[in-house]
Every structure is written in structure tokens, then in C-alpha cells.
Amino acid sequence: MDLTYTPEQQAFRAEVRAWIEAHVPKEPLVTLECREGYDQHVAWERTLASGNWGMVTWPEAYGGRGLDLIQWLIFEEEYFRAGGPNRANQNGIFLLGPTIMEFGTEEQKARFLPPMARGEVIWAQAWSEPGAGSDMAAIQSKAVRDGDHYVITGQKTWSSRAAFADWGFGIFRTDPDSKRHKGLTFILFDLNSPGITRRPIRQLHGDTGFAELFFDEVRVPVENCLAGEGEGWNVAMATAGFERGLMLRSPGRFQATAKRLVELYRAHEAEASPAAREAVLQAWVQTQAYAYNTYAVASKIMAGGKIGAEASLNKIFWSELDRMMHRTAMQILGAHAELKRFGNGQINQWLEGYIFSLSGPIYAGSNEVQRNIIAERLLGLPRVGAG
Amino acid sequence: MDFRFSDDQLTLTESVRDYLAGTHGPEVLRRLDEQGNRDPAIWQGLVEMGLTGLLVPEEHGGLGLGLVEAALIAAECGRACLAEPLVDTAFVAVPWLVRRGELGDLAAIAAGERLVPLPHVLNPWVADGSGQPLQSVDPLRNLVMFPAAGSSDPYLLDLGALMSSAQLVGLADAMLHQAVEYAKIRTQFGQPVGAFQALKHQLASCAVAIEFAKPAVWRAAQALQDGGESASVHVSHAKVTAGDAALLTAETAIQVHGAMGYTYEVDLHFWMKRSWALNGAWGDRAWHLKRIDQAVIGGALPIGPEHTFA
């Protein structure tokens, strides 16, 4: 165990810090969940890419820097230290990108990865359907083979970014007689294809964060299928592993929140409750624990290890931690918590953050489902209904 | 930067785990409880494995290893609910004596011939010393009131708290394991009770708490080993999270066992009671939270994403 940074790692941190400080937007961007904010966030993706910071761990050939996971963590720490915006392309770079690297052909890697790293193509994830939420194997949307195309018909929902994004990925039933996990295929599609209708859905905060997608005989070339026909479930599980595991929520994001929470508490120390004080300490305790654990996982992966169902431990921890921190901030703010903007005109980011934190235990597989996975796959308890 | 244990560390830990699993099962705890609490044969086995000399410098007849190795072994002692005073003497007293330059007893400690129970003002009683006996809820903890005033050295406190944290994560692991195994075999309503989500989810929450307590313990061990300025707050972090994880797992484990868990017959109680004892020892939760408070809200420690290893 060596918990110190090498001189190279320190130099890398300095390089990242200098670049980010010089480029990060001075004012917080408008929320991603509306046209104006979306465009601002995409412009930021392109600025990042212009400095070659789109996705530092990817090979240089695909627009990355070929760096390791510790360097990625350093990048993320500096990104959140500087208050970097949410990543418009998180579904691409953190979820689909690694999936294509694992399952894609060379042709697919060359075609999809560089524009993703450059922020030119923004991706939406389209798994959920009205009848298939936690029970994703209940997917019904069909992709029927017709020559060198698939013809897609059906409906997807809750697709983040899809109101404005360029491309989507999802799993579709290619074998009409198949049941559950079999007969599903992972397909990438242009969201502007004829036959796709997008219906934005207003989220809890009032903006349009996700969208419903209706597919009416949408023709997608066969070469847009990732891994083989019928392999969709396995590929999707790998993507979900990236989502719950290492990539989607790096510790820096939560450490930055914890730091702001400490500052908020200090400003309200006189009137805050003892319970809030303890929660503030827990914010530091838990974000640090999350960071150590992430470093441990990164070290393990760099040494050739893998993470499996452990990703579920992670997902529960960060999502409940995030909600706890924002709830605490709302309690500290007291009567001011309800204001969308404070008297001085400043946006109440704690309120926005609190609302968003309520979705953490739902998306990326609900925490109840994660607890099932931990109980059954890590602890070895019998499956529901087993006798 | 590499947050992994070396192969040597893992091999050592496994060998201790296997040894204790093979020689120190629950039947041993039950026997000790009925027959005087200590067994020289158990102690001799630990001595022969070199564990009493783990932190004793080689020139004094020990293995000369560090606090990270000791924390790993302490976690195994927790897992086995070991009652012999190995951790107090070999992992708390030895590094403290070495730091103070008091090297006279080290060879005898390594040889297993000498116990050094050290009192601290925060817990003025010690296990396995001589003095007025005190009864702990933990039937295997031989407490005595220490006749002289305890030390107030913060390094001693940090060592004791770190090694308690390490034992607590091992205790928690063991309790979770016992609860899971019981939930697999106890059937009600025609199925194993472990198939009920109400139990599964509670057990999964214990797994989460343990998973995120462990790295705080290892990080604290490394920090105390390296002697950085902030080591104390990391020890407090470890103590709070490990204590919370162990107490949550204890309460969950008894619930999963039903009335069985409320008996003296089911072995779980040894682990649960040790957890209660260690949770309060070497600085209780409030004391360690206060130290975190001074660092985090008080501003003594730099915080934020770029200060993960501050």
C-alpha cells in the first residue's frame, strides 16, 4: 500500500489544475435540462475536448490520453475542485464508451469513439420502457431484421438527455419468440432517424430532464448492433456495471459537496441543530470513505482485477450519501430552503441538488434492486421465492 | 499511489485467518467462557506464529513489520473473537514502547513471556492486568481497574483506537457471516428466511457499511505508520465508521436470528459483546467525532476533492 502520489502524478495534477482553472466557466451554467443549458454544456464538452481532456483514460487513437485510473481520479478531483459542470456526455464517455471498447469491432471503435471524445455526438441511454423498469428483462420494443437493417418498433422512456441528444443506445427484442433475458440485442441509433418521435418529460424540478422515445418502423443498419444478435443482455449488464461501479460518480463530486456543506454549516453554526452538525461530520466521513474505496477499486483494476456485484455496494453508498448531504443542507437552510433563488439573487443550488439527489436511489438500478443483488450474489442468500 | 495490500501482507493475513479458523472456533469461546477465560495453549500458538513479535524490531527477536500488517491481523483477531491479549500487548503496547525508546521488554514480549496492558486516561481499566477485577458485558474480557493513573499520550490512544477499529471490522464481518448462514438454513413459511427481502435488505445494508468502513481503517493504519500530522483524525474516522458498522451488524444479526439470537447458546453473543466493548474503548464515538469535528468544521484539516490523502 502506498498512499502517496508520485512526482509524475503531482505534476499531472498541476497540469490539470492550470488548464481547468483557465477554462472552467466563470458562472455556473444554466441547468442541462433545458435547451439553453444543454447547448452551454455541449459547448463545454467541446472546450474540454479542445484541450484533449474529454476522457483521459481512453487510448490516444480514440481521442483520449491513454492515462491510468489513478490519473483519471486526479483529473476528476481537480475537475470538481474547480466546480466543473455536469458532463453532458456522461452516458457516452462513462457508459457506452467503455462498453464499445469491450464489445465493439475495430470499425465501431473508430467510428463511434472519437466523435464521442470530441463532444460532437451526445448520447442518450434508452433501456427503460413503460413496462420494463427494474425488471429490464421485460423489454418489448422490437427490432426485426430486414436485409441489412433492423426495423425498430416500440417505446422507450426516462431516457436522460434524449430530448436534445444526437444518438441513443438501448436493447431491443430481436427474437420475437424469446422471453426475458434471451433474444435481446444492443443497438446504437441516430435519434434523428425517420420514425423516431421524442416527447420530453418534465421532471420534479419542472425542467425536461428526460424524454420518451417512440419508434415507428425505424430503420437502423445492422452494423449498429454491438456484439452479436441476442447478446444484448450481457452487454447491457456490462454497461450497467460501469454505471454503478467506478465511472459514473467519481468521489470528487461528493467531496466538493461535502466541502460546501461544511462551509454552509459554518455560516449557520449559531442556529443549526446538533443533528445537523453530526450529519455534516458524516458528510466528510462518508465522502472520504467513498474516495478511499474508489482508489482501492482503481488500484485493483489497474492490477488486472475486475469488479462485479460489488458495484452495487458502491451505488447504494454514493446515492444515499448524496441525498443525506443535500437533506442536511436543506435543514441548515431552514426557512430559506424553499427559495429557488435567495434574496441576493443567487440560485439555491442546494434545493436543485436535493431534488436531483432524490433520483439517485432510483436511477442506475433502484437501491432496492441493488440490495437484492448484494444479498443474492455477494452474500449468497436464496433468491426470492426459493424454497 | 496503490491502495492495495502486497502479496506478502495478504499471505500473512490468510495464514492467520486459516490458523484461527482451524484452532479457535466458537466451541473454543464456549469452553473458555466456562473454564477461566484464558488458555496458555492458545497463547503459545500465537507466539509460535510470530504474532507477539509482529511489530518488535528484528534485532529484538521480532518480525519488524508495521501497523498496516498489525491492523490486518487485528481484523482477523476480531473475526475469530480472539480473547487472548495479543492486540493490546503486541499491536498497541509494542509500537508505543518503541516510540518511547523503551526497548527492554521487547524480546520478552516477542517470546510471549510478557504482557503489557497499558491504561489510558480514557479507559482506566485494562484487560489481563493485575488489580481490582471489573466485570465487562464481554464474558471473555478480563478487565481490572488499573491501580496507577493512565497515560494521556495521544499516540497510545491512537494505537488503541486504530487496533480496536480493525478488530471491529473483523467482528462485523463475522457477525454478518453468521447471520447470513443462519438465514439460509432457518425456514419459515416454507422457505429459508433469507429469501425474505426484509431480511436481505438489512443484511445488504450491513455489507455496505462494512465495505466502506474497511478502507478508512487501512488508510488510518497507513497514516499512523507514516506519522503524518493528520493521522489522528484518520484514526478517529476509522473508529467511528468501524464502530457504527459493527453495531449495525450486531443489531441486524440478532434480529435475523430471532429468539435464537437472544440466547446465550448461539455464539453470536460473543462477537456482539466484544463489539460493544471495543466501540467504547480507546475513545468512544463522541470523543472521536469531536476530533473529527475540530479537524473538519474547526478547519484544522484541508478538505475537498483535491485533499483525499491530506
Ligand SMILES: Cc1cc2nc3c(=O)[nH]c(=O)nc-3n(C[C@H](O)[C@H](O)[C@H](O)COP(=O)(O)OP(=O)(O)OC[C@H]3O[C@@H](n4cnc5c(N)ncnc54)[C@H](O)[C@@H]3O)c2cc1C
Ligand atoms: C433521473 C432519472 C434518470 C434516468 N435516466 C434513464 C436513462 O437515461 N435511460 C433509461 O433507460 N432509464 C433511465 N431512468 C430510469 C431508471 O432506470 C428506472 O427508473 C429504474 O430502473 C427503476 O424503474 P421504474 O422507475 O420503472 O421503477 P419500478 O421498477 O416500477 O420500481 C418502483 C419501486 O418498486 C421497487 N422494486 C421494483 N422491483 C423490485 C424488486 N425486485 N425488489 C424490491 N423492490 C423492487 C423499486 O425499487 C421502486 O422502489 C432514469 C430514471 C431517473 C429517475
